[in-house]
Amino acid sequence: MTAHVAVAERDISLTFAKGMTVLKAFDAQSTELTLPQIGRLTGYDRATTRRLVLTLVHLGYVRQRDRAFSLTPRILVLAGGFLQGRQFGKTIQPVMRAFAQRIGETISMAMLDGMDAVYVAHSGSEAGMARIGFTIGSRVPLLSTAIGRVLLAASDAETAREAIEGAPLEPHTPLTLIDREAIAREVKAGGEAGYAFVEGEFEVGVAGLAVPIRTQSGTTAGLGLSAPRERFADEDFRREAVECLRECAGAVAGLL
Numbered sequence: 001m002t003a004h005v006a007v008a009e010r011d012i013s014l015t016f017a018k019g020m021t022v023l024k025a026f027d028a029q030s031t032e033l034t035l036p037q038i039g040r041l042t043g044y045d046r047a048t049t050r051r052l053v054l055t056l057v058h059l060g061y062v063r064q065r066d067r068a069f070s071l072t073p074r075i076l077v078l079a080g081g082f083l084q085g086r087q088f089g090k091t092i093q094p095v096m097r098a099f100a101q102r103i104g105e106t107i108s109m110a111m112l113d114g115m116d117a118v119y120v121a122h123s124g125s126e127a128g129m130a131r132i133g134f135t136i137g138s139r140v141p142l143l144s145t146a147i148g149r150v151l152l153a154a155s156d157a158e159t160a161r162e163a164i165e166g167a168p169l170e171p172h173t174p175l176t177l178i179d180r181e182a183i184a185r186e187v188k189a190g191g192e193a194g195y196a197f198v199e200g201e202f203e204v205g206v207a208g209l210a211v212p213i214r215t216q217s218g219t220t221a222g223l224g225l226s227a228p229r230e231r232f233a234d235e236d237f238r239r240e241a242v243e244c245l246r247e248c249a250g251a252v253a254g255l256l
Contacts, residue, residue, distance in 0.1 A: 015052075018044065022052045023061065023075065028138070032068040079137060088121045091255050096123035096223075099248035103241055105225045107248060109213070110147045112155060112220045115167040116140065117148045120221075142167050143183050144176050146198040146208035147224040153191035154212035155220055160187060175200040195242050199229055207232045211245040215256045223249050 025033060025041040033041070039049040053069055056062040060074045092109070100107040100123050109121040116139040142148035142163050152160040164184050170176070177183050190196035199207040209232070210224030223245050232238050 018042070018048065019052050019056060022049070022056065023071070026071050032065075032070045034067050034069070038069070082120075087255070092252050093121055093123045095251050095255070096121060096248060099244050099251070100225075103225065103244045105227050105241070107223055107225050107245065108147070109221060109223055109252070110140070110151065111222075112142075112151045112159075113139070115142060115163060117142055117145065117151055117222070140202070141170075141172075143169055143180075144172055144198065144201045145224075146196040146210035146226075147222050149183075149187050149190050149198065150196040150210040150212050150222045150224070151220055152187045153196065154214070154222065172202050173200055173204045177201060195245070197232075197238075199232070205229055209238070209241050209245065211242070211249050213249045213253050213256065215253050217256065219256050221256060223252075 021042050022038060022044075025038050030037070030041070035046065035049050035053060038044075038053060039046055042049065044052070053062060057064055057069070061072060062069050063072050096107045096109065107123055108119055110117040110119050112118075119136055119138045119140075122136065140148060142152055152163055155163075164180055164187065169178055169180065169183075171178055177186065186196070195209060195211045197207065197209050202208065203226075205228060206226050207229045208224055208226045210222050213219070213221040213223060215221070225241060225245065227241075232241075
């Protein structure tokens with residue numbers, strides 16, 4: 001999991017933490033929420049929910065329309081410092097774009113965050129971008145995606161074990177592995193091979209391939225691409241995709 005510095009509870013602002021929980025209640029399936037819905041998702045009572053939401057409205061991170069609330073573009077400011085600080089747009093994405101054009105598919109970068117993989121960069125072909133359907137900040141499960149498994153394979157043993165034993169596991173497709181021991185074997189195999197390959201487990205008819213990014217700073221990150229399963233049936237394409245991702249990972253490792 002993402003490393004957290006131990007902080008005494010007396011030094012933590014619980015109100016601020018609750019506000020962040022409210023922001024995380026909004027996602028691709030819940031772009032507009034009422035106060036009762038936010039309360040159910042966060043577990044907060046109505047008075048607390050109302051006070052937190054109206055504070056976020058006042059600060060400009062949430063807008064209100066009738067009884068529904070939604071995030072505003074200002075929310076991107078919270079991620080801007082991270083992305084700009086690591087110069088994703090200036091240095092990393094141009095490198096990824098060059099390799100994506102070579103392979104003809106979108107290449108995505110993700111990092112480990114809790115029990116999810118979070119996309120932090122995308123660069124690729126127009127066809128690939130139209131198919132992938134994820135944006136920067138999108139979260140995908142660790143256990144049923146190639147990018148998730150390769151992040152676990154690149155993590156320390158305790159982090160991988162905690163995720164394999166405790167991360168949410170749901171059957172996204174009829175092919176999704178739901179046996180945690182089998183997933184552990186797949187993660188181990190991916191670590192030994194230097195790449196992870198997942199076929200039809202997260203999206204029907206789609207396969208994913210991912211490699212780790214090995215940095216001196218210890219950042220746990222990975223690069224991946226998705227394509228129709230039939231494309232990976234071509235051994236030449238699969239071999240070229242692995243090599244392309246590995247070269248791209250080597251090129252961006254020093255930039256993180």
